[in-house]
Structure formats: C-alpha cells, structure tokens
Amino acid sequence: MELNIVVVGVGGQGILTLSSIIAEACVREGVNVLVAETHGLSQRGGSVIVHVRIGDVEAPLVPLGEADLMLSMELIEAARYANYLKPGAHIVANDYIVPPIPQTKYPSREAITKTLSTRYKLDLVPATKKALELGDPRTANMILLGYAIGKNLIPLNMETVERVVEEKFGKSSHKNLEALKLGIQLAKRSS
Numbered sequence: 001m002e003l004n005i006v007v008v009g010v011g012g013q014g015i016l017t018l019s020s021i022i023a024e025a026c027v028r029e030g031v032n033v034l035v036a037e038t039h040g041l042s043q044r045g046g047s048v049i050v051h052v053r054i055g056d057v058e059a060p061l062v063p064l065g066e067a068d069l070m071l072s073m074e075l076i077e078a079a080r081y082a083n084y085l086k087p088g089a090h091i092v093a094n095d096y097i098v099p100p101i102p103q104t105k106y107p108s109r110e111a112i113t114k115t116l117s118t119r120y121k122l123d124l125v126p127a128t129k130k131a132l133e134l135g136d137p138r139t140a141n142m143i144l145l146g147y148a149i150g151k152n153l154i155p156l157n158m159e160t161v162e163r164v165v166e167e168k169f170g171k172s173s174h175k176n177l178e179a180l181k182l183g184i185q186l187a188k189r190s191s
Contacts, residue, residue: 001054001055001056001155002053002054002055002056002057003053003054003055003068003069003154003155004051004052004053004054004057004062004066004067004068004069005022005051005052005053005054005062005067005068005069005070005071005154006049006050006051006052006062006067006069006070006071006081006084006085007019007022007049007050007052007070007071007072008047008048008049008050008070008071008072008073008074008077008078008080008081009048009072009073009074009077009094010046010047010048010073010074010077010098011046011047011048013048013073013074013140013141014073014138014140014141014142015048015049015050015073015141016037016048016050017141017168018050018071018073018141018142018144018145019035019037019050019052020035020168021145021161021164021165021168022052022054022145022154022156023035023052024164024168025156025157025160025161025164026054026156028160028163028164029156029157029160031054031055031155032054032055032056032057033052033053033054034051034052034053034057034059034060035050035051035052035053035060036050036051036060036061037050047077047080048077049077049081049084054154054155062084064083064084065083065084065085065086066084066086067084067085067086067089068085068086068089068090069089069090069091069092069148069153069154070082070084070085070089070090070091070092070093070120071092071093071144071145071148072091072092072093072094073094073096073127073140073141073144074093074094074096074097074098075093075094075095075096075097075109075112075113076097076098076100076106076107076112078091078093078112078116079107079112079115079116082116082119082120085119085120087119087120088119088120088121089120089121090120090121090123090151090153091116091120091121091122091123092123092125092144092147092148092151092153093116093122093123093124093125094124094125094126094127094128094140094144095109095124095125095126095127095128095129096127096128096129096140097109097112123147123151123190125143125144125147125183125186126186127140127141127143127144127147127183128140130143130179130182130186131143131179134175134178134179134182135175136175136179139175139176139178139179140179142165142176142177142179142180142183143179143180143182143183143186144183145161145180145183146179146180146181146182146183146184146185146186146187147183147184147186147187148183148187149161149180149183149184149187150183150184150185150186150187150188151187151190151191158184161180162177162180165177165180
C-alpha cells in the first residue's frame with residue numbers, strides 16, 4: 001500500500017500541525033510514514049507544502065504527478081501545487097482564499113474550482129466558515145482532516161487520531177476534537 005499526500009496552504013493555517021497529526025496516527029497504527037516539511041517558507045502568509053507519504057515508500061518527497069490526495073487550506077495554494085497530483089487524484093480543499101497581495105489580480109474562486117474540478121475530484125469544504133462558527137478559526141485544519149477521514153481518503157482509525165489530537169492540544173483539545181467530528185459529519189452529508 002502507498003498513499004502520497006500533499007498538504008498545502010499559507011503559513012499560520014496549521015499545515016504543519018495537520019501533517020504531524022496524520023504522521024503520528026500512522027506511527028501509532030504501525031504504518032510506515034515519511035514527512036517532509038518546507039522550512040523557512042512557513043512564516044505567516046507564506047506558501048507552505050508538506051509531503052506525507054504513507055506505506056511502502058523510501059523517500060520523503062512526493063514526486064511531481066504522483067500525489068493521490070491533496071489537503072488544501074486555501075484555494076490559490078491548491079492551484080499552485082496541483083502539479084503534484086496524479087490525473088484524477090482527490091483534492092479536499094477549504095473553500096477559502098487568502099489574497100496574495102492587496103490590489104493584485106488573482107484567479108477567481110470560480111475559475112480555480114472549475115479548472116481543478118475538470119482534472120481532479122474536488123471536494124470543497126467550508127472549513128474556515130465552520131471553524132468561525134465553532135468560535136475558533138484555528139480549528140479549520142481539523143475540520144479538513146475530519147472530512148478526509150470521513151470520506152475514507154486517509155486510512156486511519158478515528159480513535160487513534162482523537163488520541164493524538166488530545167495529546168497534541170492538551171487543554172484546548174475539546175475544540176479541535178469538536179472540529180474533527182464536524183468534518184466527519186460534513187463528509188457524511190456530502191455522500
């Protein structure tokens with residue numbers, strides 16, 4: 001078994017946290033996992049990509065055109081890193097855009113989603129909107145992760161993921177667990 005995932009977004013959206021939770025859950029379930037983070041680019045607002053390779057893999061970087069799944073916290077970043085995806089790969093994307101530079105033209109939400117959905121299986125998730133409704137915008141990454149698990153795109157046991165989240169967030173884990181479960185509910189509703 002091999003599953004290549006790219007996790008993308010902008011610095012400050014919890015990309016590294018999301019990736020580390022997937023990796024730690026894999027380790028606890030006895031599944032081989034390799035993670036490669038982009039250091040130096042992950043300052044708030046900068047472009048971030050993390051490679052997560054699960055299964056029978058030997059190198060940490062996902063080759064261009066070989067990713068099975070993209071988890072994207074931001075739509076422009078999904079478009080930027082789409083070249084990592086195989087034809088027909090799955091994208092679980094936060095329905096959210098962070099304008100790169102004020103007063104600069106960038107593709108519209110509609111243009112991005114139309115282009116991505118013609119080449120890949122695209123699931124748009126209102127993760128930021130739902131996280132704000134939960135009262136903590138920092139939980140959007142957990143909504144996205146819950147959605148991907150709820151769609152069976154990442155082969156992880158939910159109990160293992162919940163334990164990792166509880167340990168990682170400590171006292172603030174209740175909001176993150178609530179967000180994770182909300183993501184799963186959103187996935188079930190979209191089926």
